[in-house]
Amino acid sequence: MTYLELLECPRCGTTHDPHVLQNLCGCGSPLLARYDLGAVGKAVSKDDIAGRPADLWRYRELLPVAGDPVTLGEGWTPLLPAARYGVQIGLPRLLIKDEGLIPTGSFKARGAAVGVSRARELGAKHVAMPTNGNAGAAWALYAARAGIKATIAMPTAAPAITREECVAAGADLHLVEGTISDAAGVLATLDEFFNVSTLKEPYRLEGKKTMGYEIAEQLGWRVPDVIVYPTGGGVGLIGIHKALTELRQLGWIGPRLPRLVAVQSTGCAPIVKAFSQGLRKASPWIDAGTVAFGINVPAPLGDELMLDALYETGGTALAVPDEEILKDLKDFAGTEGMLLCPEGAACLTAARQLRASGWLSPHDEVVVLNTGTGLKYPGMFSLSAHTERASSAAR
Numbered sequence: 001m002t003y004l005e006l007l008e009c010p011r012c013g014t015t016h017d018p019h020v021l022q023n024l025c026g027c028g029s030p031l032l033a034r035y036d037l038g039a040v041g042k043a044v045s046k047d048d049i050a051g052r053p054a055d056l057w058r059y060r061e062l063l064p065v066a067g068d069p070v071t072l073g074e075g076w077t078p079l080l081p082a083a084r085y086g087v088q089i090g091l092p093r094l095l096i097k098d099e100g101l102i103p104t105g106s107f108k109a110r111g112a113a114v115g116v117s118r119a120r121e122l123g124a125k126h127v128a129m130p131t132n133g134n135a136g137a138a139w140a141l142y143a144a145r146a147g148i149k150a151t152i153a154m155p156t157a158a159p160a161i162t163r164e165e166c167v168a169a170g171a172d173l174h175l176v177e178g179t180i181s182d183a184a185g186v187l188a189t190l191d192e193f194f195n196v197s198t199l200k201e202p203y204r205l206e207g208k209k210t211m212g213y214e215i216a217e218q219l220g221w222r223v224p225d226v227i228v229y230p231t232g233g234g235v236g237l238i239g240i241h242k243a244l245t246e247l248r249q250l251g252w253i254g255p256r257l258p259r260l261v262a263v264q265s266t267g268c269a270p271i272v273k274a275f276s277q278g279l280r281k282a283s284p285w286i287d288a289g290t291v292a293f294g295i296n297v298p299a300p301l302g303d304e305l306m307l308d309a310l311y312e313t314g315g316t317a318l319a320v321p322d323e324e325i326l327k328d329l330k331d332f333a334g335t336e337g338m339l340l341c342p343e344g345a346a347c348l349t350a351a352r353q354l355r356a357s358g359w360l361s362p363h364d365e366v367v368v369l370n371t372g373t374g375l376k377y378p379g380m381f382s383l384s385a386h387t388e389r390a391s392s393a394a395r
């Protein structure tokens with residue numbers, strides 16, 4: 001049962017019918033799903049939710065899907081203490097929300113599960129999107145499970161495994177020179193498809209917001225002081241902010257929201273630049289490039305929503321260099337036994353720097369999002385120093 005009521009434009013306030021396929025508002029802004037939260041509060045309690053299966057569909061009243069979902073068991077990932085590493089960087093209350101354990105290997109599965117489920121029930125037969133890899137892989141696999149067609153366009157430089165996931169899923173895969181913005185050009189050559197590009201349809205965001213619900217529920221229905229998020233298209237950041245705002249309206253958490261931190265790479269930092277200038281919109285980043293491929297998004301459509309979330313929560317935005325990301329990824333694996341993705345490791349670099357600068361205090365409870373498994377990124381470290389010749393090893 002869903003309590004979805006309407007789609008609302010956060011920029012111009014126009015409302016739209018949620019019972020047909022929708023893309024952007026006429027004014028060009030993404031649309032946000034709105035629910036009858038009063039009715040949700042009467043129909044379901046925190047205790048009801050506690051007794052439900054360990055996946056994101058435990059929040060189904062707050063999700064847009066009316067019928068049977070397309071699911072691979074996504075959601076309810078662990079929120080793990082990382083106190084040993086935390087103490088080293090001066091943040092003993094550090095926690096990792098580990099999305100590396102989710103189907104398809106990245107948190108894009110959350111958006112794909114809800115987005116594909118809703119697109120199918122509204123009659124879509126063919127979805128198409130440009131991607132930096134993980135979203136395309138997730139949507140291709142969930143589309144296969146849903147029995148609908150997927151066309152995926154991705155940069156040639158995207159992590160190779162994500163191409164193979166698309167091919168295995170039977171998607172129509174297009175490899176494009178350049179960035180995700182260049183890959184978007186492929187869609188112009190297609191006809192008869194539903195455009196599921198980042199934030200161009202309203203329901204991927206609804207899937208990703210469940211990270212916010214889970215963090216609150218896993219902490220016993222309260223929020224941490226700070227949430228640190230690797231920011232590309234910003235769906236997770238906007239989604240977590242939306243989720244916590246909804247929980248606050250329901251009265252399931254108190255009035256205080258965590259300070260949200262958007263982390264980018266120094267190789268692609270449009271949101272950090274706009275934030276540092278106090279702007280409400282970002283301008284496109286030229287010559288974007290970083291090892292943290294999932295956050296290589298030069299011109300995100302959700303810039304206004306992201307910047308609003310940062311300003312409103314008293315958060316901040318920070319860009320970190322690739323060398324430090326890889327160093328922190330390795331330090332963390334050696335200290336805590338978790339192989340993060342570079343995007344997740346970028347958040348550790350940011351947390352370390354924000355502690356050093358005094359923006360974070362040793363008392364802060366800080367949640368870092370690890371948005372995918374490190375297993376998707378072979379070749380991050382040189383192994384030559386560890387290679388022995390067969391003869392010497394046999395001796």
Ligand SMILES: *Cc1c(COP(=O)(O)O)cnc(C)c1O
Nearest residue numbers: 134232233234235236294343371
């Ligand atoms: C897509 C992606 C991100 C960025 O997510 P957005 O919601 O687009 O900001 C971060 N990390 C990984 C591993 C990703 O695949």
